[in-house]
Amino acid sequence: MQMGQLIVFTGPSGVGKGTLLRSLLARHPELELSISVTTRAPREGEIEGRHYYFVNREQFQGLIATGQLLEWAEFAGNCYGTPRTPVEEMIAEGKLVVLEIELEGARQVRETFPGALQLFILPPSPEELERRIRVRGQDSEEAIARRLHRAQVEIAAADEFDIVIVNDDFDRALEAIEMALFAPVS
Ligand SMILES: Nc1ncnc2c1ncn2[C@@H]1O[C@H](COP(=O)(O)OP(=O)(O)OP(=O)(O)O)[C@@H](O)[C@H]1O
Numbered sequence: 263m264q265m266g267q268l269i270v271f272t273g274p275s276g277v278g279k280g281t282l283l284r285s286l287l288a289r290h291p292e293l294e295l296s297i298s299v300t301t302r303a304p305r306e307g308e309i310e311g312r313h314y315y316f317v318n319r320e321q322f323q324g325l326i327a328t329g330q331l332l333e334w335a336e337f338a339g340n341c342y343g344t345p346r347t348p349v350e351e352m353i354a355e356g357k358l359v360v361l362e363i364e365l366e367g368a369r370q371v372r373e374t375f376p377g378a379l380q381l382f383i384l385p386p387s388p389e390e391l392e393r394r395i396r397v398r399g400q401d402s403e404e405a406i407a408r409r410l411h412r413a414q415v416e417i418a419a420a421d422e423f424d425i426v427i428v429n430d431d432f433d434r435a436l437e438a439i440e441m442a443l444f445a446p447v448s
C-alpha cells in the first residue's frame with residue numbers, strides 16, 4: 263500500500279483555516295483531519311472529539327511526558343497538540359492526513375516529517391483579519407489581543423512554508439488549495 267502524506271495548514275487565528283478546511287474535507291472525503299488536544303475551554307457549539315479533545319493542563323502535561331503528542335505548542339495562553347498514534351496509523355494506511363496547527367507546531371513537524379506539505383494561509387490585510395476574529399464572536403477582548411499580536415509573528419514567517427495562499431475571495435482560496443494538493447505535477 264502507498265504511504266500516506268501529512269498536510270499542514272497554518273495561518274493566523276481568524277484567517278479562515280477552519281472554514282476552508284471544512285469545505286475542503288466535504289469535497290474530498292479522502293482527506294482525514296487530525297483532531298487536536300487542547301487546554302482551551304470549549305467554545306459554544308464545539309463538540310468533544312469532533313472539534314478538539316478538551317483536557318486540563320495536568321492531563322496535557324501527561325500526554326507530553328509520555329510521548330503521546332506528535333507536536334505541541336502554547337498559543338495565546340492555552341496548550342494545543344496533535345495526538346501521535348492516530349496520525350501515524352492513518353499515514354501507515356496510506357491516507358492524506360491534515361493538521362491545522364499554529365507556527366511552532368508546524369516547525370516541529372518540519373523537523374520530524376520533512377516530507378509533509380506545508381501551506382500557509384494569509385489574510386488579505388491585518389484589518390480584515392481583525393474583522394474576521396471579531397465577527398466570529400467567540401473570543402474575549404484579551405484573547406483577541408493575544409491572537410492579533412501572535413498573528414504578526416506568524417505572518418512574518420509565511421516564507422518558511424511550501425505554499426502561501428491569500429484567503430481573500432473564499433472560493434478562489436479553496437481552488438488554490440485544491441490545485442496545491444491535487445493538481446498533477448508536470
Ligand atoms: N474568505 C473569507 N472572507 C470573509 N470571511 C471569511 C473568509 N474565510 C473565512 N471567513 C470567516 O472568518 C471567520 C474566522 O474563520 P475561521 O474560524 O475558519 O478561522 P481560523 O483560521 O480557523 O481561526 P482559528 O485558528 O482561531 O481557529 C469566520 O467567521 C469565517 O466565516
Ligand SMILES: Nc1nc2c(ncn2[C@@H]2O[C@H](COP(=O)(O)O)[C@@H](O)[C@H]2O)c(=O)[nH]1
Pocket residue numbers: 273274275279298299302333334335337342343344362363364365366367368
Ligand atoms: N501546534 C498546534 N496548534 C494547534 C493545534 N490545534 C489547533 N492549533 C492552532 O491553535 C490556534 C488557536 O486555535 P483555536 O481553536 O483556539 O482558535 C490556531 O492557530 C490553530 O490552528 C495543535 O494540535 N497543535
